[in-house]
Amino acid sequence: xxxxxxxxxxxxxxxxxxxxxxxxxxxxxxxxxxxxxxxxxxxxxxxxxxxxxxxxxxxxxxxxxxxxxxxxxxxxxxxxxxxxxxxxxxxxxxxxxxxxxxxxxxxxxxxxxxxxxxxxxxxxxxxxxxxxxxxxxxxxxxxxxxxxxxxxxxxxxxxxxxxxxxxxxxxxxxxxxxxxxxxxxxxxxxxxxxxxxxxxxxxxxxxxxxxxxxxxxxxxxxxxxxxxxxxxx
Amino acid sequence: xxxxxxxxxxxxxxxxxxxxxxxxxxxxxxxxxxxxxxxxxxxxxxxxxxxxxxxxxxxxxxxxxxxxxxxxxxxxxxxxxxxxxxxxxxxxxxxxxxxxxxxxxxxxxxxxxxxxxxxxxxxxxxxxxxxxxxxxxxxxxxxxxxxxxxxxxxxxxxxxxxxxxxxxxxxxxxxxxxxxxxxxxxxxxxxxxxxxxxxxxxxxxxxxxxxxxxxxxxxxxxxxxxxxxxxxx
DNA sequence: GAAGTGCAGATTGTCGACAATTGACAATCA
DNA sequence: TGATTGTCAATTGTCGACAATCTGCACTTC
Numbered sequence: 001x002x003x004x005x006x007x008x009x010x011x012x013x014x015x016x017x018x019x020x021x022x023x024x025x026x027x028x029x030x031x032x033x034x035x036x037x038x039x040x041x042x043x044x045x046x047x048x049x050x051x052x053x054x055x056x057x058x059x060x061x062x063x064x065x066x067x068x069x070x071x072x073x074x075x076x077x078x079x080x081x082x083x084x085x086x087x088x089x090x091x092x093x094x095x096x097x098x099x100x101x102x103x104x105x106x107x108x109x110x111x112x113x114x115x116x117x118x119x120x121x122x123x124x125x126x127x128x129x130x131x132x133x134x135x136x137x138x139x140x141x142x143x144x145x146x147x148x149x150x151x152x153x154x155x156x157x158x159x160x161x162x163x164x165x166x167x168x169x170x171x172x173x174x175x176x177x178x179x180x181x182x183x184x185x186x187x188x189x190x191x192x193x194x195x196x197x198x199x200x201x202x203x204x205x206x207x208x209x210x211x212x213x214x215x216x217x218x219x220x221x222x223x224x225x226x227x228x229x230x231x232x233x
Numbered sequence: 234x235x236x237x238x239x240x241x242x243x244x245x246x247x248x249x250x251x252x253x254x255x256x257x258x259x260x261x262x263x264x265x266x267x268x269x270x271x272x273x274x275x276x277x278x279x280x281x282x283x284x285x286x287x288x289x290x291x292x293x294x295x296x297x298x299x300x301x302x303x304x305x306x307x308x309x310x311x312x313x314x315x316x317x318x319x320x321x322x323x324x325x326x327x328x329x330x331x332x333x334x335x336x337x338x339x340x341x342x343x344x345x346x347x348x349x350x351x352x353x354x355x356x357x358x359x360x361x362x363x364x365x366x367x368x369x370x371x372x373x374x375x376x377x378x379x380x381x382x383x384x385x386x387x388x389x390x391x392x393x394x395x396x397x398x399x400x401x402x403x404x405x406x407x408x409x410x411x412x413x414x415x416x417x418x419x420x421x422x423x424x425x426x427x428x429x430x431x432x433x434x435x436x437x438x439x440x441x442x443x444x445x446x447x448x449x450x451x452x453x454x455x456x457x458x459x460x461x462x463x464x465x466x
Numbered sequence: 467g468a469a470g471t472g473c474a475g476a477t478t479g480t481c482g483a484c485a486a487t488t489g490a491c492a493a494t495c496a
Numbered sequence: 497t498g499a500t501t502g503t504c505a506a507t508t509g510t511c512g513a514c515a516a517t518c519t520g521c522a523c524t525t526c
Contacts, residue, residue: 013305017293051511053286060250060290064297072246073478073517088387091332099328154321158391284481306487306508
């Protein structure tokens with residue numbers, strides 16, 4: 001009985017570098033450090049009350065994960081994601097989400113499908129009430145549910161990384177875009193496909209859902225571009 | 234004219250940590266440090282003639298990239314990939330390769346398709362001669378060509394990471410498995426699909442190709458398992 | 467006024483030292 | 497003899513100091 005307690009104690013011990021990494025990531029994801037900003041080692045060391053060593057270690061991890069980029073002798077900068085890169089990310093995300101849909105169609109049992117049905121229904125109500133604040137967390141929940149229940153941790157991990165990268169892009173985007181009703185009819189098709197246990201159909205529905213989000217992104221950026229042009233002239 | 238030169242000089246400057254990271258990755262990929270082995274900071278510091286600081290930084294990068302895992306106060310170990318994880322990786326790889334096929338079908342021009350045709354023909358010859366030493370590099374070349382010409386650097390990067398992970402698994406696998414002729418008929422279908430400019434067909438062909446490699450892997454592991462059982466009894 | 471040069475301060479990169487943790491081995495106890 | 501405890505060496509985690517690099521500003525020259 002003591003072995004589980006020892007393992008738990010071990011899991012809880014984390015180095016300063018790991019703690020700092022998590023905190024800096026939070027600061028970046030939350031917008032406190034914006035894309036393009038430099039991450040100053042000395043300031044972080046003062047802020048966290050540590051030496052620069054663990055700071056540097058944490059930043060190397062964040063760099064390998066793609067959140068920041070290191071320019072030798074000049075510092076570490078939060079990465080900026082261009083529209084092109086965001087589109088590329090969406091395409092990869094669509095492929096992974098499509099696979100998740102395929103896998104869920106093959107492995108979800110009826111109780112789990114029922115959970116998805118509930119989510120879609122709740123989202124339909126939120127959409128009808130034009131209640132974006134309720135809709136958005138449900139949307140996240142649906143996506144997370146599908147990824148976690150795909151049964152493939154490698155898939156879920158890669159997908160999470162991509163979503164994280166997209167946060168760097170969204171930090172600059174003021175237009176949220178996309179109609180709730182359209183998006184939720186796509187969710188309905190996704191869940192129906194999973195329920196039908198047809199892997200191909202589920203793959204198509206999930207892939208298409210993310211690709212349409214990609215198109216909406218491209219479209220909204222074009223609108224923004226047009227608006228800017230008109231203001232100048 | 235001097236600005237481009239300065240930029241090139243900047244690109245070339247790399248920290249000790251970056252150099253060490255690349256070297257340790259080479260040692261892992263080449264099998265010099267095997268899955269499960271501990272990576273000793275002091276030994277590396279002696280070997281590279283540096284202090285432990287940059288070693289630690291390099292190892293944090295490698296950890297974030299998934300090649301090694303850090304156990305606080307106990308050291309850094311090269312990761313072992315289980316059969317289950319290898320299967321998961323293959324599935325994700327199939328999804329990404331399928332997307333690459335789809336994108337290539339839409340964007341490759343005839344000269345590029347012709348290059349693929351040459352590769353497939355050369356592989357057919359190597360397969361007919363049962364010349365695995367010639368076949369394997371051509372196989373790599375075909376896969377790399379498709380990924381690089383997908384036009385999506387995010388996709389290519391994720392794919393490369395997955396292939397890198399699979400090296401950790403292969404370092405333990407003695408059976409290479411799979412018939413050359415079968416594999417190359419799949420390559421033929423892939424290239425034909427790209428040539429036909431049918432994205433859906435190309436996606437199916439590329440996805441199926443990697444999924445069959447996944448099946449061959451599972452099958453060969455089952456055979457190994459059977460052999461071991463028979464030896465014991 | 468524009469261009470070039472030099473310098474100082476800020477910051478990054480690396481080093482070696484000290485502190486903390488772990489695992490292996492030896493000694494002790496029941 | 498097996499279980500428990502203590503010790504020590506190896507290794508990891510962190511610190512602060514020194515060296516190197518870069519940028520911005522002031523001064524000089526044309």
